[in-house]
Amino acid sequence: MTAAIIFAITIVLPNLFLMGLGFFMKRRGEASQAFIDQASSFVFNYCLPALLFFSVVDSEVDYAKQVVLIAAGIIVTFILFIGSELYAKRFISAPADQGVFVQGVFRSNMAIIGLATVANAYGDIGLSIGAVYMGIVTILFNVLAVITLSRVSKSADDTWVSRSLMIVKKLLTNPLILALLAAFAYKALPLPPLTGVIHTTGDLLAAVALPLALICAGASIDLKSMLHPSGLSMQASIGRIIVAPILAITIGLAFGLTGVHMGVLFLMVASPTAAASYVMAKAMGGNDVLAANILAFTTVVGLFGMAIGAALLRGLGLM
Structure with a gap:
């Protein structure tokens, strides 16, 4: 069990x-908003795409498996989406809060926290598998996010047709x-094979990602929001930090997953709420303050939950 705890800490x-x-840099004034x-945009548009592209191109993973x-x-x-939808309709009255709550529960930060933790745990093989997983599930995340946030219409022109076009546009222009x-x-x-200057440049960009x-995620943390979460943001955080990881383990066992595949599933699902959830909530007229509170709390506390879950799975020989 000691080895499992050390493994969890190191990832x-x-x-x-x-x-x-x-x-620390933000508090010292060394990282302005x-x-x-700008750095987040640079990572999203250039560094992460380079990381994902070369991770897949260089790997020998059989993607059919x-x-x-x-x-x-x-x-x-x-399951997370439908469950949180039912919970929101039963216990949350304000439409602007419902979609934000649902998105906070089902949408995890796979592109940053998830991939980074998978890379720490399994190296290049894990990164390649995680990249493929992320690519497919990210599409689903975007579709479900638009559906749940569509409770609040910002204009008369906001119809299902416009929302569908927005989904397609987001997918076709998403650099990841x-x-x-x-x-x-x-x-x-x-x-x-890609070699030479092209590959070296890609590796340098990927190394920065x-x-x-x-x-940037650390510099964006709002300590006040994290330490004083509202009742609703705490409920969503419980769904993200506790319910989602337990569900991932349950479904993973039901599908017979072990080793790196169970590890990728758990770490991707157990990651904190995605940073994109705040941006999308604000753009679609949701409660952006609630979204920020969920994001701040789960970003820090969720990492400890990931460590505990990883230690238990490792100790049981499942990850």
């Missing part, structure tokens, strides 16, 4: 340290999804 602690560095916004893992992730996502599709196409075609993303 989570580097993330906490980098986030702590970002928080403009820097955070990831079908069971992806199916398990899709089922977990749907485009990078994964390009990588799959490159591997499927009889093209020579996760550390800079974690620093």
Whole structure:
């Protein structure tokens, strides 16, 4: 069990340290909001796509064997979505709060926290499997997020047709999804391996992605919101930090997942609420203050939950 605890600490602690560095830099005035916004945009549009593209292109993973893992992730996502929808309709009255609550429960931060933790745990193989998982489930996340946040219409022109077009536009312009599709196409075609200057440049961009993303996440933490969560944000946080990981383990066991596949499923699902949830809630007229509170609390506390779950799974030989 000692080895399992050490394993859990080693995969989570580097993330906490980098986030702590970002928080420290923000407090010292070394990371302005403009820097955070620009760096986050740089990571999202260039560094993470490079990381995902070269992770897939360089890997020898048989992606056909990831079908069971992806199916398990899709089922977990749907159960969390439907369960939180039913809970919101029963116990939450304000439409502006309902969609934000639901998104806070089902949508995890796979692209930053999830991938970084998987990379710490399993190296390049885990990163490749996690990238494929993330690519598929991210599409589902975007569709479900638009559906649940559509309770609040900001204008008379906001119809199901406009929302559907918005979903399609988001998917077709998402640099992470485009990078994964390009990588799959490159591997499927009889093209020579990428080497030399192109690969070196891609490696340098990829190396920046996760550390800079974690620093920006730490710098974005609102300590006041984290320490004084509302009743509703605490309920959503419980769903994200406790219910989601337990459900992931249950579904993973039902699908017979073990080793790296169980590890990827657990770490991706158990990650804190996605940073994109705040942006989308604000854009679609949801309660952005509630979204910020959920994001802040789960970003810090959720990492400890991931460590505890990883230690238990490792101790039982399941991860």
